[in-house]
Amino acid sequence: MKKIIYSLQTKLIASFILLIVVIAGGTFFYTFNETKKALKETMRDELKTVASAVATQINGDSLSILKMGDESKNSFRIIRDQLLTIRSSNPDIKFVYTMRNENGKVSFIVDADFGNKDDAAKPGDPYEKTNPRLLEGFYKSSADDDFTIDQWGSVLSGYAPIKDIRGNNVALVGIDMESSRVIEKQNFIGNTIYLIIGISILIAAAIIGIFSLTIIRDIKKLNQNATEISKGNTNVTVEVNRKDEIGELAESFSRMVASLKFMMMDQDKI
Amino acid sequence: MNVLADKILKITIEYIGPAAERFLERQAERHLNGLKFSDIERKDLPELAKWVKISAGLLVDNSRASELAEKILKA
Numbered sequence: 001m002k003k004i005i006y007s008l009q010t011k012l013i014a015s016f017i018l019l020i021v022v023i024a025g026g027t028f029f030y031t032f033n034e035t036k037k038a039l040k041e042t043m044r045d046e047l048k049t050v051a052s053a054v055a056t057q058i059n060g061d062s063l064s065i066l067k068m069g070d071e072s073k074n075s076f077r078i079i080r081d082q083l084l085t086i087r088s089s090n091p092d093i094k095f096v097y098t099m100r101n102e103n104g105k106v107s108f109i110v111d112a113d114f115g116n117k118d119d120a121a122k123p124g125d126p127y128e129k130t131n132p133r134l135l136e137g138f139y140k141s142s143a144d145d146d147f148t149i150d151q152w153g154s155v156l157s158g159y160a161p162i163k164d165i166r167g168n169n170v171a172l173v174g175i176d177m178e179s180s181r182v183i184e185k186q187n188f189i190g191n192t193i194y195l196i197i198g199i200s201i202l203i204a205a206a207i208i209g210i211f212s213l214t215i216i217r218d219i220k221k222l223n224q225n226a227t228e229i230s231k232g233n234t235n236v237t238v239e240v241n242r243k244d245e246i247g248e249l250a251e252s253f254s255r256m257v258a259s260l261k262f263m264m265m266d267q268d269k270i
Numbered sequence: 271m272n273v274l275a276d277k278i279l280k281i282t283i284e285y286i287g288p289a290a291e292r293f294l295e296r297q298a299e300r301h302l303n304g305l306k307f308s309d310i311e312r313k314d315l316p317e318l319a320k321w322v323k324i325s326a327g328l329l330v331d332n333s334r335a336s337e338l339a340e341k342i343l344k345a
Contacts, residue, residue, distance in 0.1 A: 237331040255287030258329040262289040265328070 008219070012212040013205060020204050024197040032193060036186050040156070043182055044143035047158025047175055052141045054086050054096070055173045060164035063098060063171050066109050068124030076110060076123070083112035083173075094155055095176035097121060098162065101138050106130050109171055119151070134159055137172040147179045154179045218246050222253055234261040271308040277345050278310065282322070285330060285338045293329075297321045319343040 004010055062075040070076050083096040096112040106127045113120035121127075129148070136142040137159020144157045155176035161169040218240045225236045238257055240250035271279070275294075282290040291307075298307040301321040302314055310318065323339035330338075 239331065254330055254334070255283075255285065257287075258285065258326075259287035259289035261329045262286065262293055 007216070009209075009212045009216045012215075013208050016208045017201060017205055020201050024200060028193050028197055032186075032190050035189050039182055039185055039189075040146075043156055043177065044145075044158065047143045047156065047177055048141040048160070050090070050093075051137070051143075051158040051160035051173055051175045054083075054175065055141075055160040055162045057082060057086075058098065058162050058173060060162045060168075060170045063109055063162060064100070064164060066123055068122070070123055071114065079110045080112060080114055083110060084116075087112045092177050092181060093175055094178045095174070097174050097176075098171050099127060099134075099174060100171045101135065106134070133157075134172075134174070137161065137174065138169055147182075148176075156182065215246060218242060218250065222250060225253065225257060229257060229260060234264050272310070274312065274345065275308050275310045278318075278342055281341045281345060282338065285326065285334055293325070294318075294322075297325060315343055315345065 058079060059075075063079055066073070066076055066079075079098070083098070087093050087096040098109040098111075099106055100109055107123075108121035108125045108127060109123050111121040114122065131144065131148075133142045133144045134157070138161055141158070141160040143159070147154055147156050156179050158175045158177070159172045162171040162173055164170045221240055222238065225238055228236045236257065238250055238254040240247065242250065279291055279294060282294055286293050295307045297318060298305045298310060298314075302310075302317055305314065319339040319342045322342055323335050326335035326338050329335075
């Protein structure tokens with residue numbers, strides 16, 4: 001076991017595998033991170049675009065006057081149905097809702113799921129987990145920098161301001177896209193890269209193993225010859241034929257062995 | 271040592287190593303009627319090459335011994 005650990009072949013293979021792991025690992029982490037960023041950026045851009053498009057379809061004047069208790073009003077239902085249609089048109093959209101910001105306090109106005117789900121937000125329900133991107137959405141289209149986890153799930157959100165007829169920003173529309181699809185894509189890319197690295201390491205180890213085997217084999221032959229001669233057995237021949245440095249070593253060794261044999265041999269024999 | 275002997279010695283060193291001179295002297299003395307290797311002439315080369323091939327075959331593998339003999343013959 002000790003011999004295997006200290007052998008040149010083991011050292012060669014271990015060194016090259018370590019080198020490949022370091023290089024491949026570095027490449028993997030950089031590529032994976034950049035790919036994750038790119039995927040997220042693409043999703044953010046998509047969300048901003050969708051939110052902006054949706055915002056233009058909502059009547060800001062009707063929306064701005066809705067308050068707690070107005071759930072039965074026709075104007076509420078119209079906007080709710082609009083949001084529901086938008087949500088239904090894209091399987092990736094999980095939630096669509098509108099919010100207002102009154103003196104720094106953010107609350108829901110119309111939620112697409114109101115009337116269809118028990119946990120849907122009602123007009124006036126406060127939203128505590130605001131972030132700079134959400135607040136930015138009251139002025140320009142924006143999207144969260146990272147996934148949001150709240151009582152409604154794990155999503156990436158995009159926002160856009162809703163204007164009244166005079167062009168004033170009166171509310172925002174929020175679009176929440178289910179994060180699992182993005183995470184799935186990220187994991188798929190990560191797993192693919194792992195697989196490629198794994199296969200590369202195996203192939204490299206096999207190639208290095210075969211290459212080092214030929215070198216070690218010839219070094220062992222020379223070593224065996226040296227051992228035999230050192231024990232007084234001159235009946236050895238150097239059988240290493242290569243054109244590289246080991247071949248040159250073998251030739252030098254052959255010359256030394258020949259001279260030694262000549263000196264040690266019976267004078268009558270040669 | 272004459273020019274021919276010197277040339278043959280250099281060729282043989284590549285195969286036999288530092289013992290080459292002593293080796294060649296012994297071949298010439300034993301198989302070329304006591305000739306001194308340093309006085310070797312071109313007419314002696316075929317006989318020398320033949321005995322080098324046989325004797326060198328005891329020191330190195332046969333293919334190298336044959337190779338050495340060929341080079342001596344063409345020296």
